[in-house]
Amino acid sequence: MSKEIPYKIYLSESEIPTAWYNVRAHMKNKPAPLLNPGTLKPMTADELSAVFCDELVKQELDDTTPYIEIPEEIRNFYKMYRPAPLVRAYCLEEKLKTPAKIYYKFEGNNTSGSHKLNSAIAQAYYAKKQGLKGVTTETGAGQWGTALSMACAYFGLDCKVYMVKVSYEQKPFRREVMRTYGASVTPSPSETTEIGREILSKFPGTNGSLGCAISEAVEVATHTPGYRYVLGSVLNQVLLHQSVIGLETKAALDKYGVKADMIIGCAGGGSNLGGLIAPFLGEKLRGEADYRIIAVEPASCPSFTRGTYAYDFCDTGMVCPLAKMYTLGSSFMPAPNHAGGLRYHGMSSTLSQAYDDGLIEARSVKQTDVFEAAQMFARIEGILPAPESSHAIRVAIDEALKCKETGEEKTIVFGLTGTGYFDMVAYQKFNDGLMEDYIPTDDEIKASLSKLPKV
Amino acid sequence: MSKEIPYKIYLSESEIPTAWYNVRAHMKNKPAPLLNPGTLKPMTADELSAVFCDELVKQELDDTTPYIEIPEEIRNFYKMYRPAPLVRAYCLEEKLKTPAKIYYKFEGNNTSGSHKLNSAIAQAYYAKKQGLKGVTTETGAGQWGTALSMACAYFGLDCKVYMVKVSYEQKPFRREVMRTYGASVTPSPSETTEIGREILSKFPGTNGSLGCAISEAVEVATHTPGYRYVLGSVLNQVLLHQSVIGLETKAALDKYGVKADMIIGCAGGGSNLGGLIAPFLGEKLRGEADYRIIAVEPASCPSFTRGTYAYDFCDTGMVCPLAKMYTLGSSFMPAPNHAGGLRYHGMSSTLSQAYDDGLIEARSVKQTDVFEAAQMFARIEGILPAPESSHAIRVAIDEALKCKETGEEKTIVFGLTGTGYFDMVAYQKFNDGLMEDYIPTDDEIKASLSKLPKV
Numbered sequence: 049m050s051k052e053i054p055y056k057i058y059l060s061e062s063e064i065p066t067a068w069y070n071v072r073a074h075m076k077n078k079p080a081p082l083l084n085p086g087t088l089k090p091m092t093a094d095e096l097s098a099v100f101c102d103e104l105v106k107q108e109l110d111d112t113t114p115y116i117e118i119p120e121e122i123r124n125f126y127k128m129y130r131p132a133p134l135v136r137a138y139c140l141e142e143k144l145k146t147p148a149k150i151y152y153k154f155e156g157n158n159t160s161g162s163h164k165l166n167s168a169i170a171q172a173y174y175a176k177k178q179g180l181k182g183v184t185t186e187t188g189a190g191q192w193g194t195a196l197s198m199a200c201a202y203f204g205l206d207c208k209v210y211m212v213k214v215s216y217e218q219k220p221f222r223r224e225v226m227r228t229y230g231a232s233v234t235p236s237p238s239e240t241t242e243i244g245r246e247i248l249s250k251f252p253g254t255n256g257s258l259g260c261a262i263s264e265a266v267e268v269a270t271h272t273p274g275y276r277y278v279l280g281s282v283l284n285q286v287l288l289h290q291s292v293i294g295l296e297t298k299a300a301l302d303k304y305g306v307k308a309d310m311i312i313g314c315a316g317g318g319s320n321l322g323g324l325i326a327p328f329l330g331e332k333l334r335g336e337a338d339y340r341i342i343a344v345e346p347a348s349c350p351s352f353t354r355g356t357y358a359y360d361f362c363d364t365g366m367v368c369p370l371a372k373m374y375t376l377g378s379s380f381m382p383a384p385n386h387a388g389g390l391r392y393h394g395m396s397s398t399l400s401q402a403y404d405d406g407l408i409e410a411r412s413v414k415q416t417d418v419f420e421a422a423q424m425f426a427r428i429e430g431i432l433p434a435p436e437s438s439h440a441i442r443v444a445i446d447e448a449l450k451c452k453e454t455g456e457e458k459t460i461v462f463g464l465t466g467t468g469y470f471d472m473v474a475y476q477k478f479n480d481g482l483m484e485d486y487i488p489t490d491d492e493i494k495a496s497l498s499k500l501p502k503v
Numbered sequence: 504m505s506k507e508i509p510y511k512i513y514l515s516e517s518e519i520p521t522a523w524y525n526v527r528a529h530m531k532n533k534p535a536p537l538l539n540p541g542t543l544k545p546m547t548a549d550e551l552s553a554v555f556c557d558e559l560v561k562q563e564l565d566d567t568t569p570y571i572e573i574p575e576e577i578r579n580f581y582k583m584y585r586p587a588p589l590v591r592a593y594c595l596e597e598k599l600k601t602p603a604k605i606y607y608k609f610e611g612n613n614t615s616g617s618h619k620l621n622s623a624i625a626q627a628y629y630a631k632k633q634g635l636k637g638v639t640t641e642t643g644a645g646q647w648g649t650a651l652s653m654a655c656a657y658f659g660l661d662c663k664v665y666m667v668k669v670s671y672e673q674k675p676f677r678r679e680v681m682r683t684y685g686a687s688v689t690p691s692p693s694e695t696t697e698i699g700r701e702i703l704s705k706f707p708g709t710n711g712s713l714g715c716a717i718s719e720a721v722e723v724a725t726h727t728p729g730y731r732y733v734l735g736s737v738l739n740q741v742l743l744h745q746s747v748i749g750l751e752t753k754a755a756l757d758k759y760g761v762k763a764d765m766i767i768g769c770a771g772g773g774s775n776l777g778g779l780i781a782p783f784l785g786e787k788l789r790g791e792a793d794y795r796i797i798a799v800e801p802a803s804c805p806s807f808t809r810g811t812y813a814y815d816f817c818d819t820g821m822v823c824p825l826a827k828m829y830t831l832g833s834s835f836m837p838a839p840n841h842a843g844g845l846r847y848h849g850m851s852s853t854l855s856q857a858y859d860d861g862l863i864e865a866r867s868v869k870q871t872d873v874f875e876a877a878q879m880f881a882r883i884e885g886i887l888p889a890p891e892s893s894h895a896i897r898v899a900i901d902e903a904l905k906c907k908e909t910g911e912e913k914t915i916v917f918g919l920t921g922t923g924y925f926d927m928v929a930y931q932k933f934n935d936g937l938m939e940d941y942i943p944t945d946d947e948i949k950a951s952l953s954k955l956p957k958v
Contacts, residue, residue, distance in 0.1 A: 056583075227930075
């Protein structure tokens with residue numbers, strides 16, 4: 049083992065980034081704008097302000113400013129759990145007998161259990177600053193809802209969470225964490241909204257989906273004075289906030305003179321991957337360096353690898369703006385796999401554009417293969433990973449094993465977005481040998497894609 | 504806010520202690536030796552070797568060597584999750600409007616969720632080195648069992664865990680974490696041991712207790728070739744390993760020229776408190792500095808504040824050696840409170856002696872007061888604490904509020920031993936306003952104390 053690079057590279061608090069990096073500023077082909085579903089014209093700031101906080105609307109639409117300052121209040125909150133460590137996976141390398149050098153950026157060392165807190169605190173801050181009373185949101189795996197509950201507790205905001213029903217049932221304790229932080233949690237679809245009632249009558253017994261929970265949360269936000277809607281992924285603003293992950297990762301690597309060969313992240317809506325790769329993609333766009341960037345998605349919800357690049361609704365209820373993205377169609381209902389955070393039908397517009405431009409690769413992996421990697425990682429590296437994060441672990445291990453064959457000493461960096469403490473129902477299934485793989489048929493995907501809006 | 508001291512003080516990996524500190528070496532009144540329950544004579548190394556690994560027996564009996572080297576293999580494992588941060592609770596201070604300065608040593612940033620891993624990895628290492636096949640143990644809250652499972656997975660040892668029944672039921676997912684790490688988990692009392700069957704027939708429907716689970720684990724270890732028993736608290740060897748907490752804490756404080764006025768830790772068997780205070784108690788013993796040291800225990804299991812200092816059995820089945828300690832009597836069955844790790848009838852001999860010598864204070868706190876502090880801490884400091892750890896939080900807050908009254912700028916250091924992610928049943932009860940306080944009557948305590956062995 050090389051003794052020069054520590055197991056964990058911790059930056060000091062003074063090295064926490066003071067500005068987020070807005071990779072759109074350096075993209076030649078900008079991500080396509082959100083469209084008003086009625087007029088099919090780009091959404092204006094005014095239109096977006098009915099749904100989102102004003103300052104966040106600005107960030108959403110800004111594709112020219114490369115660096116946006118992080119307000120001091122947010123940086124102070126970051127100091128409670130950041131900088132996050134960049135870990136050299138010495139034990140994993142040794143176990144795999146690979147010449148590859150493996151690093152992971154670990155975002156799980158906070159109570160929300162994931163990177164989601166990075167954007168939650170920013171969005172709560174701007175809501176508070178605007179004098180709002182509260183925010184609404186949806187949550188899939190529960191990580192985003194927990195993060196937002198924590199952020200709202202910190203700033204004294206009310207927090208209403210719509211939680212995808214299958215996660216609500218699989219993760220009863222997630223709900224209690226959110227309640228401990230003072231949030232209200234409703235399983236979605238619910239009877240509390242018009243769209244929820246509609247979906248329930250059309251699909252009784254549905255497991256719910258992120259797209260459907262979004263519709264409910266947006267409906268409540270736009271119908272309750274003093275409330276706005278906040279979202280934990282997909283949006284440009286979220287990727288902007290999450291760039292703190294990549295900036296810290298790059299600073300830590302630079303500190304030790306390490307150049308990454310490939311960067312791997314799981315991708316559901318794209319918040320973690322977009323944040324992790326931001327500064328690396330920036331270098332690539334500016335021609336300063338080259339990296340392989342690999343997005344990993346579940347075979348059960350393969351928006352990059354089997355979807356289409358087109359305008360689509362962001363939500364099942366079709367009340368949100370249209371976004372151009374790789375999508376399986378907003379009516380796609382993924383099977384109830386155990387990576388709840390990766391069950392979204394679409395993908396961030398920014399990442400979709402980068403993927404379409406060939407700047408990013410994508411790979412889909414099966415659930416059982418993912419849990420095999422998760423268990424191995426837990427035993428060797430001592431961290432029980434979230435199912436979502438384990439998609440990246442799977443491909444990192446696969447790539448390290450390829451290096452073993454070829455003898456190449458590649459440097460692999462992956463995002464370990466969170467911990468699996470609230471995913472023990474999934475681990476139990478795996479431990480008991482009862483886990484199954486779900487892969488949608490071509491016909492299923494074709495069916496939901498046939499319902500794409502005509503733009 | 505002072506900007507000089509960061510929110511989190513991280514030592515570098517090279518500052519991880521290279522030797523454990525054995526505070527017994529500096530105690531004038533040594534902790535009383537373990538006695539053979541048959542002969543009532545001090546247990547010899549030979550006798551102890553039937554139960555414990557040889558090297559650990561040496562450490563158990565050594566009360567003269569002040570520093571014992573930490574083997575490199577263990578230090579390498581420590582690097583996966585240590586040094587643990589010493590956190591300045593700026594947000595809590597601000598919220599309480601106290602002139603006190605509050606620090607906490609956070610041991611929850613690892614998958615076992617607590618400080619227990621510090622001793623688990625040491626005990627697993629010595630078992631492996633001795634060529635054993637596996638180890639047995641008991642677990643209360645599940646933190647020790649999880650830690651040991653992780654340590655055993657790392658060294659490829661078999662791991663059999665007896666889990667106190669009430670915790671097994673309250674924390675179903677703890678079991679799955681242990682299984683994910685390859686351990687077998689049995690609720691105690693169980694039908695798998697002689698002593699388990701005996702207890703079940705005497706007390707059908709019992710919630711179990713640590714003392715009873717210990718009996719079962721010891722029985723299996725001593726009846727299975729190639730196995731030894733390991734214990735997560737109470738023993739001298741465990742406090743020795745846990746001194747890494749205190750050594751890091753002291754090093755971090757020294758680095759910033761901070762002198763603690765009081766050190767607060769929760770106390771069940773004493774592993775966390777003993778480890779946290781070791782170097783501070785050492786200074787106190789050597790007359791180099793003075794500190795207030797406060798042990799906090801649940802009002803439902805108050806061994807220091809309402810127990811007796813006497814020889815007692817360490818386990819309910821009375822198969823283990825006798826230890827001189829503050830005890831409620833080995834037949835004491837604590838009410839099913841939610842701090843499973845603090846439900847032990849006795850207390851470490853080392854801490855018992857220090858308490859008897861007036862070097863340590865003790866305080867008992869009610870469960871509902873503890874959860875009120877836990878919720879407050881979670882919302883303000885962003886970490887969801889374990890119920891056990893929250894006992895220390897309660898008293899730290901109380902002391903900080905006293906400083907507010909008196910205007911004293913005291914420096915308070917407390918041990919935040921772990922996270923509460925697997926304690927959501929307890930939090931749910933608290934969130935729903937259904938939590939109750941259990942306080943044993945004088946008669947109950949008198950009854951179990953009347954059964955102390957005659958020594």
